[in-house]
Amino acid sequence: MKPPSNRICLIEDDELMGESLSDRFGLEGFEHDWYRTGAEALAALRSLSYALVVSDIRLPDITGDVLFEQLLTEGQRLPPFIFITGHGEIDSAVNLLKKGARDYITKPFDLDALIDKMGDIISPVMETGMSGLGQSPAMRQIQTMLKRLASSTASVLITGESGVGKERVARALHDLTGQNKPFIAVNCGSLTESLLEAELFGYEKGAFTGAARTKKGVFEQADGGTLFLDEIGDTPPAMQVRLLRALQERSIVRVGGETLIPVNIRLVCATHQILQERVVSGVFREDLYYRINVVELRIPPLRERPEDILPLAHTLLAEIAATSDKSPPGFTAAAKHAIKAYPWPGNIRELKNSLERASLMCDGPLISHDILFERPAPVLFSQQDLAGSLRDYLGECERDFIVRALVACQWQIQLCADSLGISRKNLWEKMRRFGIDKENTIHLV
Numbered sequence: 001m002k003p004p005s006n007r008i009c010l011i012e013d014d015e016l017m018g019e020s021l022s023d024r025f026g027l028e029g030f031e032h033d034w035y036r037t038g039a040e041a042l043a044a045l046r047s048l049s050y051a052l053v054v055s056d057i058r059l060p061d062i063t064g065d066v067l068f069e070q071l072l073t074e075g076q077r078l079p080p081f082i083f084i085t086g087h088g089e090i091d092s093a094v095n096l097l098k099k100g101a102r103d104y105i106t107k108p109f110d111l112d113a114l115i116d117k118m119g120d121i122i123s124p125v126m127e128t129g130m131s132g133l134g135q136s137p138a139m140r141q142i143q144t145m146l147k148r149l150a151s152s153t154a155s156v157l158i159t160g161e162s163g164v165g166k167e168r169v170a171r172a173l174h175d176l177t178g179q180n181k182p183f184i185a186v187n188c189g190s191l192t193e194s195l196l197e198a199e200l201f202g203y204e205k206g207a208f209t210g211a212a213r214t215k216k217g218v219f220e221q222a223d224g225g226t227l228f229l230d231e232i233g234d235t236p237p238a239m240q241v242r243l244l245r246a247l248q249e250r251s252i253v254r255v256g257g258e259t260l261i262p263v264n265i266r267l268v269c270a271t272h273q274i275l276q277e278r279v280v281s282g283v284f285r286e287d288l289y290y291r292i293n294v295v296e297l298r299i300p301p302l303r304e305r306p307e308d309i310l311p312l313a314h315t316l317l318a319e320i321a322a323t324s325d326k327s328p329p330g331f332t333a334a335a336k337h338a339i340k341a342y343p344w345p346g347n348i349r350e351l352k353n354s355l356e357r358a359s360l361m362c363d364g365p366l367i368s369h370d371i372l373f374e375r376p377a378p379v380l381f382s383q384q385d386l387a388g389s390l391r392d393y394l395g396e397c398e399r400d401f402i403v404r405a406l407v408a409c410q411w412q413i414q415l416c417a418d419s420l421g422i423s424r425k426n427l428w429e430k431m432r433r434f435g436i437d438k439e440n441t442i443h444l445v
């Protein structure tokens with residue numbers, strides 16, 4: 001499978017048009033490759049991975065339609081396509097939309113409009129910043145700290161609610177420091193005391209019933225790399241003593257063993273608890289607390305960094321799509337609105353689960369509010385969301401009305417267009433804009 005990419009594939013034979021598009025993409029920070037012929041582009045799309053293709057329909061060798069259909073027949077996993085069409089080519093553009101292209105724009109067009117369409121599809125993915133952690137000031141600060149920490153071996157404590165991405169941050173730190181070294185994670189809260197001891201420090205053959213062979217613990221497995229101790233706040237008291245000794249002496253003794261084995265690890269711990277409170281109540285050792293907490297990184301919950309939600313959602317959708325043959329869907333306006341307004345109490349884990357489910361349910365190019373939240377869009381908006389909400393709301397009403405009309409007309413487009421009093425082309429355009437197709441929307445009525 002081709003690795004996910006953030007690059008754009010531009011297919012344009014006209015030198016002037018290609019140059020202005022290429023210059024503008026550069027200014028917008030979109031990395032891109034520019035191909036002048038369909039054949040060149042075909043070869044590139046077969047071997048390289050792109051986040052988006054912007055293609056002229058009319059090319060010197062093959063047309064954009066042929067190129068798209070050729071890739072479809074080859075069973076390639078296609079990135080979203082935006083086609084640039086002339087006035088006479090709208091029918092082929094609409095045909096391409098039916099076959100799965102994301103959008104089209106008609107010449108002469110306003111570059112800003114194209115950039116907006118592109119931004120809806122890819123810029124959110126790019127904006128998640130270094131390591132894809134987020135673009136909010138809090139996450140940018142964390143990324144700066146990670147870069148600083150990369151050159152030290154100080155122990156790091158990552159705190160934050162469940163599902164905020166603490167392990168992800170630990171891995172990002174590890175990736176900055178020891179890419180070819182081990183990253184070993186263990187959850188200290190999910191094991192009994194004796195299992196945790198064996199997991200952390202390993203055991204010698206015969207140390208206890210069932211110890212049929214010598215086994216290295218995670219301290220030894222992580223030697224030279226990162227040891228990530230999740231839910232450190234739940235470590236039983238006896239294990240806290242052993243942990244402290246291992247960290248102070250930089251060596252461990254396997255269960256049932258006598259030899260001191262030196263270990264060289266970067267320790268990263270995480271907890272969703274307030275460790276100071278556990279220290280005060282005597283559940284967590286103060287000396288261990290200071291040992292593991294040389295630097296604390298607090299990851300805010302998603303509701304405190306709403307600007308990260310949509311970019312993360314797009315990143316997650318791209319990750320989910322990469323495991324299947326689909327290209328990542330986008331969101332309807334109402335879904336975007338709601339995704340930013342919802343507080344996500346389960347944080348990124350909840351967002352990821354919802355998107356996994358929505359991706360399964362959604363057959364069209366856009367995930368609607370109904371699919372994402374398994375309920376119709378709310379009519380009421382919070383005060384901060386009022387700007388633009390009337391348009392979004394009217395859009396949702398229009399979409400619902402069209403779906404009902406389509407169902408009533410048994411999806412006969414001409415009949416439905418006549419009953420709605422609009423042209424067939426206008427109906428197709430509205431269906432494309434609202435992401436309506438038969439398979440995807442019939443159950444919502």
Ligand SMILES: Nc1ncnc2c1ncn2[C@@H]1O[C@H](COP(=O)(O)OP(=O)(O)OP(=O)(O)O)[C@@H](O)[C@H]1O
Pocket residue numbers: 131132133134160161162163164165166167168169230270272312315316348349352
């Ligand atoms: N920046 C990110 N981009 C994409 N996915 C992410 C990101 N951060 C977290 N995730 C995903 O969200 C889920 C929860 O993340 P993670 O396990 O790192 O959270 P956590 O804070 O360690 O949770 P817990 O406290 O429950 O252990 C995981 O599936 C992870 O892959």
